[in-house]
């Protein structure tokens with residue numbers, strides 16, 4: 001029998017050091033039993049995988065049949081215009097959005113966002129295909145969707161890789177609102193072939209800068225941050 | 235609550251049988267996360283190596299006697315419920331180093347119990363909505379009795395071993411809370427925030443176990459010297475360890491040290507239920523009053539327990555909780571909103587009101603013929619919801635085991651706990667899955 005010289009507890013014959021205090025076992029009369037049966041197994045367990053198959057199949061079937069039915073109706077019964085394309089596009093859009101939730105959950109979140117970007121762009125293109133005015137798809141839709149996607153990506157990255165509090169998240173959100181406002185106005189003016197300057201988004205920008213300035217000060221000063229947390233906690 | 239009468243023990247048309255979750259069972263699925271389930275483990279160390287094929291056979295025979303353990307959990311619009319599980323299994327598995335793993339509700343077979351074997355040990359893990367420790371012990375003892383019978387031993391159906399050839403009794407499947415909650419008093423809910431052990435969180439999913447094996451007579455003698463019961467003494471030692479830990483943290487503001495202690499209500503309200511029937515009590519020592527000596531802590535715990543552990547107070551406690559779940563407004567709120575609110579409440583208040591959990595399942599009795607085959611029982615409270623340590627006690631004959639389960643690296647609380655026992659003249663043998671090479 002070996003005892004921990006520090007804690008006074010008896011230890012298992014296989015124990016190299018005391019589990020309580022990590023003091024190595026040193027008993028000249030009884031060497032550590034290296035080949036003895038350990039009190040606990042060494043096999044590491046894994047969590048059972050979750051079965052999502054059923055709902056994924058159900059969703060796919062519902063969306064696919066909706067798309068096919070509308071396509072058939074459009075071709076055979078209600079032949080005015082290609083209205084079914086909107087519904088088919090919408091089904092495809094929904095399906096892509098549900099990939100991470102139902103179908104393949106281990107997909108990287110960034111890839112998911114890029115897929116969503118592609119799906120929304122595709123849907124816009126379907127609409128553009130029906131109303132091809134003034135190249136609005138390339139000149140307006142794609143830049144706006146891309147800008148939005150970029151901001152979502154930045155937001156996701158920040159949330160995942162930095163320790164964010166409510167305050168720092170708010171800081172990021174307001175910064176992105178400002179960026180989005182300015183981007184939106186510039187894209188619209190470019191599309192309308194106007195001179196590039198900002199008016200309404202300037203108001204948004206200033207508001208956001210003021211709010212972010214406040215948030216930044218609060219974030220930098222611990223005492224102030226604690227005060228705000230106390231008073232504003234929900 | 236049982237929604238159809240059981241008539242025979244044969245495979246039946248049990249499509250219609252389902253169980254509402256009992257009062258305690260409702261909260262556990264709410265806390266379910268990808269990396270957390272409320273799972274606890276009961277295990278038994280036999281004297282000979284376990285034979286998995288025989289164990290599986292024993293399990294197949296036993297499970298029919300315990301329909302409330304052979305279930306899957308499902309979502310309704312307003313509440314969850316348990317439904318008979320017709321998937322194959324459960325199957326016995328070789329034991330693992332990280333017990334009480336999360337139990338996803340939508341796993342392949344959706345069982346809410348697991349059975350493991352390792353060397354001489356048989357372990358039963360149960361999702362807490364299915365049963366509490368007391369109910370689980372009936373299952374484990376019956377399983378072991380059937381296993382030993384298959385090995386050719388004569389074991390009678392007494393002392394917690396149920397007759398597997400008998401149909402399940404109605405009362406075993408009842409929600410005993412419904413039968414007994416009758417108090418007109420509503421207890422205040424708010425409690426002070428308790429001291430929280432701060433430690434380095436282990437990576438997912440590691441459960442550190444430190445098990446102390448103690449001779450029951452020695453620890454009983456020590457408790458007697460302080461003129462208190464064994465549970466009171468162990469509570470006092472754990473509070474003492476947590477107070478020491480808080481002192482060594484060097485925090486500017488001290489907080490009260492509170493234990494969350496589940497109490498089996500079967501002692502106070504006779505029921506044969508195998509499902510949950512527990513209430514919580516929270517003995518506390520507040521270091522803001524000043525430094526407490528160990529004797530003073532023992533007194534605090536002793537008088538707290540004496541004041542609270544009686545049928546009237548326990549009834550008030552379960553009636554208070556019951557009135558919340560029977561409230562019409564609460565009932566008509568959709569499940570996902572209930573989940574959201576309950577989870578937030580638990581994370582902000584429920585989880586913070588205790589510094590650690592301690593459960594004592596007490597001395598276990600088994601049929602005389604079984605005693606020679608069993609060395610000891612262990613109980614493990616499972617993964618703590620936040621970074622703390624949980625402590626679970628059970629005794630069999632002259633072997634009492636104290637199992638600490640924690641998901642933090644530091645062992646300060648456990649170390650002070652066992653050193654205190656040693657200094658009170660109680661010999662302790664330690665076993666642990668820490669410092670083990672993980673394959």
Ligand SMILES: [Zn+2]
Nearest residue numbers: 004007018021
């Ligand atoms: Zn030691």
